[in-house]
């Protein structure tokens with residue numbers, strides 16, 4: 459089998475993984491007029507959205523029905539065969555088959571791997587104890603929700619996006635929360651020093667104990683876990699959650715002989731090293747023009763990847779791409795980042811560093827906007843997204859002026 463720009467248009471497409479990347483790909487296949495057979499295979503009970511797992515779902519504000527990615531009728535409406543609670547265990551591209559865990563085989567002219575990833579485990583003694591939890595799936599979130607009872611001593615390891623959200627939800631649920639994070643402030647590369655500092659301070663203001671240290675080991679005590687830090691501090695925990703990023707199990711891709719490196723390596727068309735197998739979303743590591751590999755690990759990137767991969771599989775023009783964008787919600791504030799804030803370019807602030815709303819912008823030497831981040835300033839980020847896409851060079855004084863409506867930045 460060989461597809462897209464390399465060969466013909468595939469008739470039977472198998473998408474493995476019904477997360478946001480897989481679903482976006484299927485939507486794109488159908489909207490581009492593909493009328494062949496589409497089979498969507500997913501190990502989970504139903505396609506659901508992950509961002510609420512550390513927020514509204516963990517807080518008990520929504521249930522699994524409210525976090526469905528698509529309504530139940532969507533599969534029939536789009537003529538998609540969903541094989542839920544089934545795992546793909548082997549790709550056999552040479553034979554045009556995908557093998558499932560029940561021993562059945564699904565014929566495929568092309569395969570899209572949209573299998574996401576798994577939460578990274580803490581690589582220290584005790585990091586794999588049964589009581590040391592992670593948050594990636596709805597089952598993880600259900601179990602965590604049961605454990606986060608008022609008064610429980612919750613230790614969150616890792617102050618990145620997911621760790622910070624879990625800490626925020628845990629304190630809102632009445633737990634006594636400790637957040638262990640060696641880098642202060644965390645998230646600096648994603649949102650810049652000013653916003654990272656403001657966000658980190660919010661943890662203390664919410665009553666969370668911050669421990670700036672690494673975790674050396676975790677021990678089992680009578681009825682609790684004991685966290686021992688690199689500097690020798692010890693504290694007991696009823697619940698331990700690690701939020702230290704994700705990793706990609708390579709079995710499926712590796713078994714099919716695809717190039718992998720903590721993710722499935724793809725080019726900008728999302729083609730793997732096999733011409734009929736594509737990969738998108740958290741599972742994919744895109745080779746950039748400078749040869750580096752990058753996994754983006756955000757919702758919008760996964761959705762965009764799915765759409766791009768689908769167009770490429772059909773040999774059709776690629777959809778327009780937006781700059782990278784992510785959001786996070788914690789302690790009652792909404793955080794967003796767009797583009798790239800690691801450029802060391804000229805930094806412009808909109809607002810005071812210790813008050814809300816606050817936005818930061820990075821401009822290149824030639825004045826182009828490269829990246830922006832904001833807390834509680836969605837209009838600034840919406841405008842920044844458009845400016846970055848257009849390669850525009852906004853007036854820094856207008857960006858900084860809080861009396862100016864961000865829409866005015868878009869006027870020439």
Ligand SMILES: Cc1cc2nc3c(=O)[nH]c(=O)nc-3n(C[C@H](O)[C@H](O)[C@H](O)COP(=O)(O)OP(=O)(O)OC[C@H]3O[C@@H](n4cnc5c(N)ncnc54)[C@H](O)[C@@H]3O)c2cc1C
Nearest residue numbers: 475477478479501508509545546573574739740755756757
């Ligand atoms: C708790 C949490 C909160 C988050 N919050 C935010 C946020 O606020 N903002 C943001 O931008 N991003 C957030 N993210 C990141 C975002 O959710 C992910 O980037 C996105 O879900 C990736 O989508 P995906 O489709 O690539 O993978 P996934 O959503 O992981 O979906 C992959 C699917 O593949 C299935 N699968 C895997 N292997 C197999 C197999 N062998 N056979 C069959 N099925 C298989 C899995 O069951 C899964 O359903 C969050 C992530 C988590 C975990």
